[in-house]
Amino acid sequence: MSRTIIVSNRLPVKISKEESSFTLKVSEGGLATGLGSVYKQDDNIWIGWCGTEINDDEEKAQVIALLQKENLLPVFLSEEEILNYYEGFSNEILWPIFHYMSTYAQFEQKYWDYYQAVNQKFKQEVLAIAQPGDTIWIHDYQLLLLPKLIRDELKDVSIGFFQHIPFPSFELFRLIPWRAELLNGMLGADLIGFHTYDDVRHFTSSATRSIPVHATANIIQVADRNVLIDAFPMGIDAEKFESLSKDSKVQEEIANYNEILKDSKVILSVDRLDYSKGILQRLMAFEKVLTDNPEYIEKISLHMIVVPSRDSIAQYKELRDDIDKMVGNINARFRTSSWHPIHYFYRSFPVETLVALYSRADICLVTPMRDGMNLVSKEYIASRKDKGVLILSEMAGASKELADALIVNPNNLGEMYRAIIQAIEMPEEEQKSRMLALKDLVNKFDIHHWVKIFMDQLADIKVAEGIRKAK
Numbered sequence: 001m002s003r004t005i006i007v008s009n010r011l012p013v014k015i016s017k018e019e020s021s022f023t024l025k026v027s028e029g030g031l032a033t034g035l036g037s038v039y040k041q042d043d044n045i046w047i048g049w050c051g052t053e054i055n056d057d058e059e060k061a062q063v064i065a066l067l068q069k070e071n072l073l074p075v076f077l078s079e080e081e082i083l084n085y086y087e088g089f090s091n092e093i094l095w096p097i098f099h100y101m102s103t104y105a106q107f108e109q110k111y112w113d114y115y116q117a118v119n120q121k122f123k124q125e126v127l128a129i130a131q132p133g134d135t136i137w138i139h140d141y142q143l144l145l146l147p148k149l150i151r152d153e154l155k156d157v158s159i160g161f162f163q164h165i166p167f168p169s170f171e172l173f174r175l176i177p178w179r180a181e182l183l184n185g186m187l188g189a190d191l192i193g194f195h196t197y198d199d200v201r202h203f204t205s206s207a208t209r210s211i212p213v214h215a216t217a218n219i220i221q222v223a224d225r226n227v228l229i230d231a232f233p234m235g236i237d238a239e240k241f242e243s244l245s246k247d248s249k250v251q252e253e254i255a256n257y258n259e260i261l262k263d264s265k266v267i268l269s270v271d272r273l274d275y276s277k278g279i280l281q282r283l284m285a286f287e288k289v290l291t292d293n294p295e296y297i298e299k300i301s302l303h304m305i306v307v308p309s310r311d312s313i314a315q316y317k318e319l320r321d322d323i324d325k326m327v328g329n330i331n332a333r334f335r336t337s338s339w340h341p342i343h344y345f346y347r348s349f350p351v352e353t354l355v356a357l358y359s360r361a362d363i364c365l366v367t368p369m370r371d372g373m374n375l376v377s378k379e380y381i382a383s384r385k386d387k388g389v390l391i392l393s394e395m396a397g398a399s400k401e402l403a404d405a406l407i408v409n410p411n412n413l414g415e416m417y418r419a420i421i422q423a424i425e426m427p428e429e430e431q432k433s434r435m436l437a438l439k440d441l442v443n444k445f446d447i448h449h450w451v452k453i454f455m456d457q458l459a460d461i462k463v464a465e466g467i468r469k470a471k
């Protein structure tokens with residue numbers, strides 16, 4: 001029987017060590033939930049890094065046994081590999097270039113050497129279990145070389161690749177010294193998916209301009225194979241957010257917030273710590289709202305959750321310091337004895353608390369400088385009953401779908417400022433009609449729909465290629 005193998009840099013679990021034994025917490029994230037219906041079935045499996053450094057062989061065996069019960073298979077990474085493949089090549093070259101922050105990129109040869117070696121390591125794990133006829137679905141920019149590495153060894157498997165971050169325009173992508181190798185790596189897949197058609201266009205243009213391949217519309221011919229490049233905008237588990245918003249514990253949390261915040265307008269922002277998220281620009285816009293509209297003092301507040309991430313990388317550390325400073329300045333400048341404008345949290349929260357905040361927030365401010373999709377915008381919508389205003393950056397993939405949000409350019413401070421004012425003042429009827437349209441979309445194109453259309457498309461290509469080659 002053929003099996004489906006999911007491969008991503010991280011497994012959808014958190015492993016922690018208590019005394020001498022390991023415990024496991026399976027992630028409740030959207031991707032994990034959506035793919036749950038796939039990897040938990042039969043002999044299917046998910047391969048990825050377990051997220052912590054484990055060197056002892058006995059401990060590795062313990063972790064393998066623990067994960068096996070969940071249909072998960074760990075890849076163990078050494079300290080050097082984490083430093084050079086994950087932090088280095090993935091997050092100091094690909095991440096900044098793909099998010100249009102090219103001056104942050106560090107083109108170190110050592111990073112490239114490790115990136116190749118770790119992609120090889122993942123290949124070994126896949127080859128140890130894959131059989132002809134299997135379907136392999138590889139995720140994201142940490143594993144761009146893996147499709148070809150597998151294809152070279154197993155001609156007859158079906159390989160899908162999905163990139164969760166943007167694909168930049170050729171003028172950015174061409175800066176990478178190893179661009180041809182990366183493209184050839186991705187083109188080992190039968191189907192390459194992105195969140196938006198712009199990503200599809202940028203990828204196709206980069207491929208035809210950097211390597212000798214020919215494209216007809218969104219099909220790229222690689223030797224005797226056709227590779228389909230297409231857009232699959234990712235959704236969330238909308239049902240889960242909606243039902244959580246009605247849960248009695250979440251209702252209690254909402255009641256607590258209501259008591260503390262009374263009838264003041266709450267603006268919410270939730271991000272991982274990242275320079276691509278436009279956190280400082282958002283703070284500037286909020287500061288301008290308070291500066292130019294003193295009547296809002298004590299009437300509005302910004303609740304800003306920043307989830308710690310990649311904090312061993314210099315730019316992330318700097319950003320954290322800059323946020324601390326700016327929040328401190330704004331709070332010191334505007335606070336009164338009974339109110340402060342920004343409630344800033346640098347930590348993660350359980351999903352129940354997030355849903356309570358989404359439910360209480362009158363406005364959700366999602367203004368990344370660049371984002372593949374941005375699922376926070378969809379989580380906010382799914383948690384709402386009917387009203388509420390979403391302000392969304394046009395640089396987030398989600399803006400292509402969520403047209404009833406207030407769409408802004410995060411580099412345009414004046415536009416962000418006006419959108420915040422418009423949101424604060426928006427009549428309830430308009431809020432409702434926008435939100436209900438947004439809810440329809442988020443409910444219909446959810447994570448289960450996303451998994452299904454990608455997997456169906458991958459299966460269809462296999463059949464079509466079989467017919468084409470038989471002719």
Ligand code: G6P
Nearest residue numbers: 009010091140141164165309310
């Ligand atoms: C983005 C990427 C994912 C990554 C996640 C968290 O969403 O697309 O591949 O897993 O960020 O980042 P981290 O570096 O902590 O895995």
